Amino acid sequence: MSKPQPLNHTREQITSLDKDLLALLAKRRELSLDVARSKEVDIRPIRDTQREKELLSRLVKQGREQGLDAHYVISLYQSIIEDSVLNQQAYLQSRANPEIQKQQYNVAYLGARGSYSYLAANRYCDRRQVNMQDLGCKSFDEIVQAVESGHADYGFLPIENTSSGSINEVYDVLQHTSLAIVGETTIEVGHCLLAKNGSKLTQIKTVYAHPQPISQCSRYLSLHPDYKLEYCSSSAEAMQKIVDNDDPTVAAIGSAEGGALYQLEAIDQDLANQKINQSRFIVVARKAIAVPEQLPAKTTLIMATGQKPGALVEALLVLKAHDLNMSKLESRPIPGTPWEEMFYLDLDANLASDAMQSALKELERITRFIKVLGCYPCETVNPTQLTNSQLMIEPDTSRAEHSSKTTVQNASINNELLRYCKAHKADATEVTIGQLQVGDGQFGAIALISLPQDSGRYSHKAKLLKEAGFQAVILEGLSHQVDVNSNVLEFKKALHQFDLECIISVEHESELKFATEHASILLITGKQMHNKTLLKQVGSLHIPVILERNTMASVEELLTAAETILTQGNQQLILCESGIRTFSDSIMPSLDLAALVDIKTITHLPVLINPSYASNKQTLMPHSVAGKQLNADGLILNFTSDNNDFDAELASHSELLRELYK
Numbered sequence: 001m002s003k004p005q006p007l008n009h010t011r012e013q014i015t016s017l018d019k020d021l022l023a024l025l026a027k028r029r030e031l032s033l034d035v036a037r038s039k040e041v042d043i044r045p046i047r048d049t050q051r052e053k054e055l056l057s058r059l060v061k062q063g064r065e066q067g068l069d070a071h072y073v074i075s076l077y078q079s080i081i082e083d084s085v086l087n088q089q090a091y092l093q094s095r096a097n098p099e100i101q102k103q104q105y106n107v108a109y110l111g112a113r114g115s116y117s118y119l120a121a122n123r124y125c126d127r128r129q130v131n132m133q134d135l136g137c138k139s140f141d142e143i144v145q146a147v148e149s150g151h152a153d154y155g156f157l158p159i160e161n162t163s164s165g166s167i168n169e170v171y172d173v174l175q176h177t178s179l180a181i182v183g184e185t186t187i188e189v190g191h192c193l194l195a196k197n198g199s200k201l202t203q204i205k206t207v208y209a210h211p212q213p214i215s216q217c218s219r220y221l222s223l224h225p226d227y228k229l230e231y232c233s234s235s236a237e238a239m240q241k242i243v244d245n246d247d248p249t250v251a252a253i254g255s256a257e258g259g260a261l262y263q264l265e266a267i268d269q270d271l272a273n274q275k276i277n278q279s280r281f282i283v284v285a286r287k288a289i290a291v292p293e294q295l296p297a298k299t300t301l302i303m304a305t306g307q308k309p310g311a312l313v314e315a316l317l318v319l320k321a322h323d324l325n326m327s328k329l330e331s332r333p334i335p336g337t338p339w340e341e342m343f344y345l346d347l348d349a350n351l352a353s354d355a356m357q358s359a360l361k362e363l364e365r366i367t368r369f370i371k372v373l374g375c376y377p378c379e380t381v382n383p384t385q386l387t388n389s390q391l392m393i394e395p396d397t398s399r400a401e402h403s404s405k406t407t408v409q410n411a412s413i414n415n416e417l418l419r420y421c422k423a424h425k426a427d428a429t430e431v432t433i434g435q436l437q438v439g440d441g442q443f444g445a446i447a448l449i450s451l452p453q454d455s456g457r458y459s460h461k462a463k464l465l466k467e468a469g470f471q472a473v474i475l476e477g478l479s480h481q482v483d484v485n486s487n488v489l490e491f492k493k494a495l496h497q498f499d500l501e502c503i504i505s506v507e508h509e510s511e512l513k514f515a516t517e518h519a520s521i522l523l524i525t526g527k528q529m530h531n532k533t534l535l536k537q538v539g540s541l542h543i544p545v546i547l548e549r550n551t552m553a554s555v556e557e558l559l560t561a562a563e564t565i566l567t568q569g570n571q572q573l574i575l576c577e578s579g580i581r582t583f584s585d586s587i588m589p590s591l592d593l594a595a596l597v598d599i600k601t602i603t604h605l606p607v608l609i610n611p612s613y614a615s616n617k618q619t620l621m622p623h624s625v626a627g628k629q630l631n632a633d634g635l636i637l638n639f640t641s642d643n644n645d646f647d648a649e650l651a652s653h654s655e656l657l658r659e660l661y662k
């Protein structure tokens, strides 16, 4: 092998390439603003999903030619397009409302620099290329007052969060204000544990945080019952407390970005209960704005219906009659009038539209109170997806003769037979680990679950899984969980107590060390099937590996990935067919039973099926039975539910296994 060039040199090349990429992205942004200027003249909608689809499918094809997989290209371009659409929206919005075209916005928000509200406000101003003069406030009321009195042009109020739901206090404030909602913005909220440089995680005794982050990180905090919680009025105040306290045992919950403003270090990350943790903010101003018709708009209104039965339904029927989609409905008590509610509605419509105007008139007739809080551009850019057929790899006729079935069956490189072929090894491979036996006529059953939360019931769960007929358990999603170490250890103990093998699903190379320490088998999920580095690493291990087929991969690609593992030395390889994208359903994959037959004809390796992703309640049993009849060497069944439904799922899985073992 030729000597690679020095690391520094390669890194310099990457640095220079990245600079070029940024310049190209900036140029693309400029062009997209030119497009917005044309749309302003032609009065065309900003969003053109047809154009996006064409663009994505062309890029997927071009990317493939350069060795870039579809998933990578699509996710990259979805975020480029989102940026482009939001910039175009901001441009048209300011053109339609010349009074908002300023060099600087005075912005009132909760907390101080570094709070999530500050980050949201910053993002909003950046997008509009205006300077932000920030005015930190201690409460939502203070924000509203700052705008009402003219001290601030805009106020930022957090209205909902993907983990903790609506923020009631903000709805209550909105009931009494004369301000109008003029915008919205959503930010990703990455909660971290922030401490002074040098503080260690093990030292932490006290955590300062705003009640919202505390509820959003409840799971993490419940794993640390010894932490003393100190409630603060904002995340920024929490961070300031850490700066002021010369104490290595205190930490705050906040964003890494915000923490950096206070020279705090993130000593633990991803604390939020939910993987996707986003907060939506509304922007309030003294004067309502007009939204150009080319922009997707939202209208928020509040109303109190009559007190007769069915009053709310009647109001909602008005919306239905005008084909108005309601994206949110909240209710809040009306102070001073017990048991009466004020309803908050977000409608996907422009206030100026005929439908909205006539619906409002009708609603005025049947409600006791109704007020429009504002109409503003909707900032949610739902990513354009490609259809399955657009994602399919087109058959490449020039390669057709090489990939014919006979070639795969006796595939060779430089006259050396590929290791997965029957021609290389006539006897079927059997993998045996403890009670789990797959291949060469042996049929195994494996349960796939995420690590249960209640460690007290580990033993009970393991017992039930064993009694249901499983011989092994796959733990998935460990990278998203906290305190994995001790929990996995506990769970593994429980599994071993009942002779169940522990399999760990590996999502990234960095998890390998942990996985090999704890598991007796590794699972490489379909998503990682193309990750050559990971394949090579598991190939050099002495531990059985299950390799799952990617939903977009051909049989040949799966076998090529298998070959990468075998070539490194590890012959304890099991393949798994879990479904591929087809034309049957736009979301659910289809179990490729024909591929099962093909793979079994070509290779000596055991092949499992996992029908869980590709089946519903009715089809799970027939799919599994068909798989077994077609000589699958085992079955993986997913447990999708949490504790409440675990028992029901277990009962049906156990019935299925009984049927298969008949």
Ligand SMILES: C=C(O[C@@H]1C=C(C(=O)O)C=C[C@H]1O)C(=O)O
Residues within 6 Å of the ligand: 032, 035, 046, 047, 048, 049, 051, 052, 055, 080, 081, 084, 085, 088
């Ligand atoms: C730039 C345009 O506007 C939007 C943004 C697109 C992009 O960034 O490629 C594509 C389609 C539109 O949704 C356009 O219409 O071409």
